Amino acid sequence: MKILSVEQTRTLDQYTIEHEPIAPINLMERAAQAFTDWYTARFDKSRPVRIFCGLGNNGGDGLAIARLLTQLEYSVQTYVVRYAPRESEDFMHNHRRLKLISSITYIENERDIPVIRNREVAIDAILGLGLSRTTEGIVQSVIDAINHSPATVIAVDIASGLFADTANGPNSTIIQPDYTVTFHLPKLAFLQPTLGLYVGEWHWVDIGLSRAFIERTPTTYFYTTEKEVRHLLRPRNRFSHKGSFGHALLLVGSYGKMGAGVLASRACLRSGVGLLTVQVPRCGYEILQTTVPEAMCQPDGHLHILSGQPDLEAPELSTYSAIGVGPGIGTAPETLAMLRKLLSEAQKPMVIDADAINLIAKNRDLIDKIPKNSILTPHPKEFERLTRRWTSDYDKLGILRDFAQRNRFVVVLKGAHTAIATPDGTTHFNSTGNPGMSTGGTGDVLTGILTALIAQGYDPVEAAVLGVFEHGRAGDRAAQNRGQIGLMASDITDSLRWD
Ligand SMILES: NC(=O)C1=CN([C@@H]2O[C@H](COP(=O)(O)OP(=O)(O)OC[C@H]3O[C@@H](n4cnc5c(N)ncnc54)[C@H](OP(=O)(O)O)[C@@H]3O)[C@@H](O)[C@H]2O)[C@@H](O)CC1
Ligand SMILES: Nc1ncnc2c1ncn2[C@@H]1O[C@H](COP(=O)(O)OP(=O)(O)O)[C@@H](O)[C@H]1O
Ligand SMILES: [K+]
Known part of the structure; x- marks a missing residue:
């Protein structure tokens, strides 16, 4: 609308x-x-x-x-x-x-x-x-x-x-x-x-x-409605197989923050991805294999953080149809080195969230290395670190539009009525979601959803509009079952329904 x-x-x-x-x-x-x-x-x-x-x-x-x-x-x-x-x-x-x-x-x-x-x-x-x-x-x-x-x-x-x-x-x-x-x-x-x-x-x-x-x-301003979103969703072909829905790679977690990785991984699988590989620090290997048996796990050589030195021989990045990075990764120097290498080698639009955004905000040369049309999912504080402090909501919208347009990113500025700014200068406000979603881990769920959609071949703008809408809709269903106060992030994943 x-x-x-x-x-x-x-x-x-x-x-x-x-x-x-x-x-x-x-x-x-x-x-x-x-x-x-x-x-x-x-x-x-x-x-x-x-x-x-x-x-x-x-x-x-x-x-x-x-x-x-x-x-x-x-x-x-x-x-x-x-x-x-x-x-x-x-x-x-x-x-x-x-x-x-x-x-x-x-x-x-x-x-x-x-x-x-x-x-x-x-x-x-x-x-x-x-x-x-x-x-x-x-x-x-x-x-x-x-x-x-x-x-x-x-x-x-x-x-x-x-x-x-x-x-x-x-x-x-x-x-x-x-x-x-x-x-x-x-x-x-x-x-x-x-x-x-x-x-x-x-x-x-x-x-x-x-x-x-x-x-x-x-x-240049739109409000996403259910009718518009329904057109974006692609039905499944009867003769499809797991190779039809992409292979996603998630780089997530660190010692004490493996939960973020689990949340993103489960949401990714609940959003239709064909195959999922999750790269985690070695300490997260058993956690991930136990909590998300549907995913393959690629342990990092480092015990506590992602260092980019895989423990096992890792496939080429080009194996993956989408890469999501950030939830729970921390900001250690080794993780920065891993991110730098990843951004330099990645050829396709990625999903970049949380500490990956914080690392980029502190190391601004990385901005130019991010593949064009990548989706960045900052919450307002992360977005401020990435850009500057704003004087009003309208000033913020201007900064958001310019940042997305100048760098050719899709920027998902999270909150109530999440604003999605696109490389062509438009901004889409989301209509779903509720304050029950203001709880740790809900953003990690969104990263999993968006990575799954990109892996399935959705265009990044469509993926962002559709994914943010369905994330909010699942949050609304979860709030109906649990009430807003009782809602926690994994309830959103469990409430996803793509039809
Ligand atoms: N058009 C249509 O067909 C339809 C319109 N509809 C309805 O009309 C509304 C818009 O109506 P509207 O344009 O008459 O404006 P409205 O806000 O009622 O008042 C303007 C007057 O207030 C004055 N004024 C301004 N600021 C002021 C201030 N701070 N303190 C004091 N005065 C102030 C201003 O003065 P001026 O700026 O001219 O000096 C002017 O005299 C719209 O919101 C909807 O409800 C619906 O029926 C649907 C069909
Ligand atoms: N009041 C609200 N109304 C609608 N959605 C909300 C509200 N509060 C938070 N959310 C959603 O919850 C998610 C929170 O993400 P984020 O702040 O990154 O959390 P975390 O880092 O803990 O995962 C975003 O998708 C945001 O849009
Ligand atoms: K009024």
Whole structure:
């Protein structure tokens, strides 16, 4: 699914109005109806509703929602925050219609702000996509009052005061909703870690905006949906054999961190690889052979770390259709030497994670040795070591895009809504996963998954989008079984289902 800019969203509304065609007031009615349907499916009439409206079209939505809920016999009190002398045309239309069936309270100064109580619902329709400057004055006071109230808060389209795709200034006053119900496609702000407080749980409701326009509008930001991912997955041929699905090599583990290697190996096998060889320090040989009997094991000559001096005669690197390196390997000088040699000799895109990334961050000449189109899977701290500290989520997205494009890597920046930046300058945000996955080893599982997909011949960008999505989906299944708190990394592997 595409993520459009505010400007493009405005043009999308306009295009829909002209080409469907539909009168603007009817499009607003559709938006209000979609919100109302969402609301009535979740909240019953026992909870009093206070709707706070601004003077633009977001306020117009709020007035229409007030009318629809009143007609459904919800207990509704409507407020208009009078921060300016002018109102939008569609606001005025809905104002007239609401006036016929209900009273409206005007908020011009702080004395007019009502006390919002527990069990009430506050609907925020003060400002939407038309936000053009930081909130101040009475708007700020109303937002503060809503934020300090014990009510459940629901933002219409976007939280008032939150810019949809640019950074807010420091100390901005922004609604902190429990839910955001949005009409357009997801907004970039909804996917950024530091803005979660201003989004809450977000839901997209379809108001029939022009699909033709969306299809031909260029963007560099995408939100991965299940439908798109289903197209990527390749079905298995009935006459296939283990040679059809590649031979992966994982270089993982060190003394005290063999678990990372086991997690990556098991996830690799659960993700369809034909054959798997795992290179581990000698101390990991029995551990791996016992816990992952499906894998072949290639012990390193060193007892505790990977040194690149194999204990047994090792096959040529070209034997392997994919190589994954990093989980649990540590940063010893011998391991650095091993990584340097590996990167110099590897000819195909690799999967590079964890301590392999940390070693590269400290030895920057290695960046040029990484095969083009390799997948790097840093978490934010690793990515910062690799690049620089950022000033906002949007600054971080810029650094991510430039780093991936300049070096021709696929960079998987992990977290909630993992961002995958590609060599062609696009960024894909993931839609699956949950906070139960914030636990040691879940990243190692991802490395195993991605290595398996590359081994099976998936293009690295497809592998990253598909693998990250399925990793998150397995995490969601695991959370259903165990609850988020009880989830641990191996549950994700056990919950993988590739159909
Ligand atoms: N278009 C459509 O067909 C559809 C639109 N829909 C709905 O419309 C919403 C967008 O509506 P909108 O463009 O009227 O913008 P909105 O945010 O309501 O207010 C703009 C006004 O606020 C003012 N203002 C700005 N910043 C301010 C501040 N900090 N403090 C105080 N004032 C501030 C700004 O002033 P100006 O910048 O012009 O000086 C202007 O007067 C969208 O989010 C969705 O909910 C849906 O119905 C679907 C169909
Ligand atoms: N709140 C969250 N929502 C969704 N996914 C999450 C969340 N927290 C963590 N994850 C996922 O869990 C994984 C954590 O990886 P990482 O930080 O490398 O862990 P480790 O190094 O312990 O293996 C990533 O894939 C990340 O996207
Ligand atoms: K709003």
